[in-house]
Amino acid sequence: MTQLNAIMPGGGISRRSLHIFILADCSGSMKIDGRMQALNYAIASITPQLISWEKEQEQAQIFIRAVAFADNATWHIQTPEPIATFNWPPLNHVEKGLTAMGEAIRLVADALSPEKFEPRALRPVILLITDGKPTDIDQFEIGIKELFSNPVGKASIRLAIAIGQGANFSFLNRFINDADIPVMVAENADQIVVKLTAATLAISKMSSIGSDRKEVAEQVIMPEANEFGVGDEGTIV
Amino acid sequence: MSFLPGTSTNGLLYPQVGDEVKMVRTNTSIRIESKVAEGGQGVVFRGVDKNGHDLAIKWYKKNKYLERQYRSIENLASHSRPHKAFAWPIDIVLHSNVFGFGYAMVWVEARFISLVEMLKQRLQPDFRTLISIGTELVEAFSTLHARGLCYKDINFGNLLVDPNTGEVAIVDNDNIASEVTKQGIKGTLRFMAPELITNTAAPSTVTDLYSLSVFLFYLYMHGHPLEGQRVNVSYTWEPGQNISETTLATHFFGEDPIFVYDPWDVSNRPDYDSPIVRWWDIYPTSFKNVFIKAFTQGLKNPSLMTRVNETEWRNALYRLNDQLSICSCGAAIFVDFEQCNKKCWNCGNIPALPFTISTPSGISALSEGFKLTKHHIYKDFKYREVIGATERHPSQPDQLVLRNTSNMTWSIEPVGEELKEVKPGQRMLIRPMRMSIGSVIIEISR
Numbered sequence: 001m002t003q004l005n006a007i008m009p010g011g012g013i014s015r016r017s018l019h020i021f022i023l024a025d026c027s028g029s030m031k032i033d034g035r036m037q038a039l040n041y042a043i044a045s046i047t048p049q050l051i052s053w054e055k056e057q058e059q060a061q062i063f064i065r066a067v068a069f070a071d072n073a074t075w076h077i078q079t080p081e082p083i084a085t086f087n088w089p090p091l092n093h094v095e096k097g098l099t100a101m102g103e104a105i106r107l108v109a110d111a112l113s114p115e116k117f118e119p120r121a122l123r124p125v126i127l128l129i130t131d132g133k134p135t136d137i138d139q140f141e142i143g144i145k146e147l148f149s150n151p152v153g154k155a156s157i158r159l160a161i162a163i164g165q166g167a168n169f170s171f172l173n174r175f176i177n178d179a180d181i182p183v184m185v186a187e188n189a190d191q192i193v194v195k196l197t198a199a200t201l202a203i204s205k206m207s208s209i210g211s212d213r214k215e216v217a218e219q220v221i222m223p224e225a226n227e228f229g230v231g232d233e234g235t236i237v
Numbered sequence: 238m239s240f241l242p243g244t245s246t247n248g249l250l251y252p253q254v255g256d257e258v259k260m261v262r263t264n265t266s267i268r269i270e271s272k273v274a275e276g277g278q279g280v281v282f283r284g285v286d287k288n289g290h291d292l293a294i295k296w297y298k299k300n301k302y303l304e305r306q307y308r309s310i311e312n313l314a315s316h317s318r319p320h321k322a323f324a325w326p327i328d329i330v331l332h333s334n335v336f337g338f339g340y341a342m343v344w345v346e347a348r349f350i351s352l353v354e355m356l357k358q359r360l361q362p363d364f365r366t367l368i369s370i371g372t373e374l375v376e377a378f379s380t381l382h383a384r385g386l387c388y389k390d391i392n393f394g395n396l397l398v399d400p401n402t403g404e405v406a407i408v409d410n411d412n413i414a415s416e417v418t419k420q421g422i423k424g425t426l427r428f429m430a431p432e433l434i435t436n437t438a439a440p441s442t443v444t445d446l447y448s449l450s451v452f453l454f455y456l457y458m459h460g461h462p463l464e465g466q467r468v469n470v471s472y473t474w475e476p477g478q479n480i481s482e483t484t485l486a487t488h489f490f491g492e493d494p495i496f497v498y499d500p501w502d503v504s505n506r507p508d509y510d511s512p513i514v515r516w517w518d519i520y521p522t523s524f525k526n527v528f529i530k531a532f533t534q535g536l537k538n539p540s541l542m543t544r545v546n547e548t549e550w551r552n553a554l555y556r557l558n559d560q561l562s563i564c565s566c567g568a569a570i571f572v573d574f575e576q577c578n579k580k581c582w583n584c585g586n587i588p589a590l591p592f593t594i595s596t597p598s599g600i601s602a603l604s605e606g607f608k609l610t611k612h613h614i615y616k617d618f619k620y621r622e623v624i625g626a627t628e629r630h631p632s633q634p635d636q637l638v639l640r641n642t643s644n645m646t647w648s649i650e651p652v653g654e655e656l657k658e659v660k661p662g663q664r665m666l667i668r669p670m671r672m673s674i675g676s677v678i679i680e681i682s683r
Contacts, residue, residue: 006569008361056351114474
């Protein structure tokens with residue numbers, strides 16, 4: 001039946017990059033209740049989910065970058081890492097560390113400036129995980145301004161996971177800046193992986209062209225509101 | 238509603254691993270073994286029946302269309318599956334104390350993968366396997382459409398392929414409905430017919446034919462038929478220039494689509510480094526013309542006549558299979574009877590023409606793997622009834638022989654030789670000749 005050993009052209013299809021930025025809180029309070037370890041574990045556990053999603057995607061090729069913030073914000077992963085070979089070096093909390101969330105947002109806003117960001121890329125995703133509120137409020141204000149005055153930042157998909165009771169929703173909502181997308185709450189460390197999994201599903205669905213963010217948020221982020229949700233993933237009703 | 242066995246006593250939305258669900262018609266139990274996937278509509282489990290056979294169970298999430306979904310599945314399950322490729326609903330399943338319902342279907346083995354996954358692999362299946370995938374897909378949809386049903390949501394998640402055998406598995410059959418049903422989903426944007434994107438038509442066989450063409454274009458050309466330079470330059474992050482992806486997609490796939498190889502409009506040619514460029518160049522003119530029809534007249538004037546239907550696709554794929562040859566460099570190539578002196582995509586040389594066989598169905602390349610079928614002789618669409626097959630010459634590996642696998646004796650008259658017979662099971666060296674199979678005269682030449 002087959003043509004024995006005939007040379008075939010090599011495979012491959014042209015794809016567009018999907019950049020995901022993880023902003024991880026490493027402040028002193030992240031040591032409570034094993035939150036930091038839970039976060040490290042959660043990121044490792046969503047990786048296979050992203051890899052298998054990417055496999056089925058004709059468009060998106062996922063790259064990860066990460067910023068860690070405590071007394072200040074630094075790149076944890078600065079060079080975009082393809083998800084297929086992605087490896088998460090565990091983060092440690094900073095003893096009595098502050099929450100330089102504003103500085104972290106500024107780092108990402110800078111990476112998203114139109115001259116630095118590839119034109120063919122899909123809307124980037126910024127995922128903020130925190131158990132507190134910014135201690136650098138002036139930087140936060142500048143960061144938010146920089147993010148939204150930039151077309152890439154404005155078009156980005158922004159999700160936030162609040163850990164425990166200490167997280168301040170008003171700052172997180174200003175970061176999300178979309179009334180349809182609520183902050184995801186992990187009541188305790190155990191829930192971090194659950195929420196991060198939901199966030200991953202939301203990222204994959206929101207990155208499908210033609211998706212309705214509000215509908216995805218209702219289906220994935222607020223499952224209790226799912227009673228009257230309908231429609232399969234990636235499909236338009 | 239009859240299918241709701243009371244409120245969930247345990248408050249659960251789905252059956253749990255280890256639970257049993259029952260098929261309603263046969264009252265057969267299926268044990269839930271593991272959760273396989275979760276989507277917007279429901280959760281899919283692997284289950285095992287009492288004979289140890291694997292089944293897939295899809296359990297619907299609570300939603301306001303549950304009753305309609307129940308009737309739709311009940312209806313599909315009452316009919317036999319149109320083609321073996323469909324993971325057709327077998328029966329509705331219920332749980333003794335979980336609200337709602339699910340349905341059982343054939344378990345799709347792990348050898349079936351998404352087409353995208355296959356296209357991304359460095360080593361691609363050979364062309365005969367690729368042609369087999371396309372043919373099986375086209376035949377499956379042909380049987381579905383012949384029953385007055387349409388699929389509505391052809392996309393990469395639903396059409397799975399086995400890259401080794403060339404078989405196809407079509408999953409998510411629960412959206413299948415008769416054409417007159419206006420309700421239900423419209424599809425996945427990149428596969429949706431323009432008239433669905435612009436909301437000027439409802440899903441139908443005509444829109445299925447469009448989505449099928451997009452899928453086949455991906456299968457053979459490794460890209461989207463409408464995604465060329467015109468679409469790529471519209472991606473920008475320049476202030477004030479950035480347009481939402483959905484707006485762009487609606488425009489370029491719906492309102493104003495242009496085929497990347499539209500013969501009358503070059504504005505959307507693929508980027509030079511697009512895989513489409515390389516693959517498009519490999520195929521023969523006659524095959525490319527089918528895609529040109531599908532994405533020019535079939536693009537903006539939707540009808541059963543303007544779109545390429547399954548019969549046309551089947552013929553095109555059958556012809557393509559007959560044009561497959563091999564270059565002296567070892568690369569798989571197609572003989573293009575409409576373009577002379579076409580260079581080999583691999584070595585760049587003009588390949589020597591293989592022997593060809595002229596039958597009532599047209600000219601075919603006598604290359605390794607070629608099968609002479611009844612359709613070649615009688616044009617009776619019996620593509621699968623093989624009456625002759627090429628083999629390598631046992632002692633001269635650069636020569637091919639044709640084995641008579643039919644139960645008729647062929648008479649052959651090779652150039653410069655006397656009349657001979659090729660009895661059933663016998664082989665003949667391929668060389669210029671006239672041969673007769675019954676009353677049909679065919680010719681082999683170089």
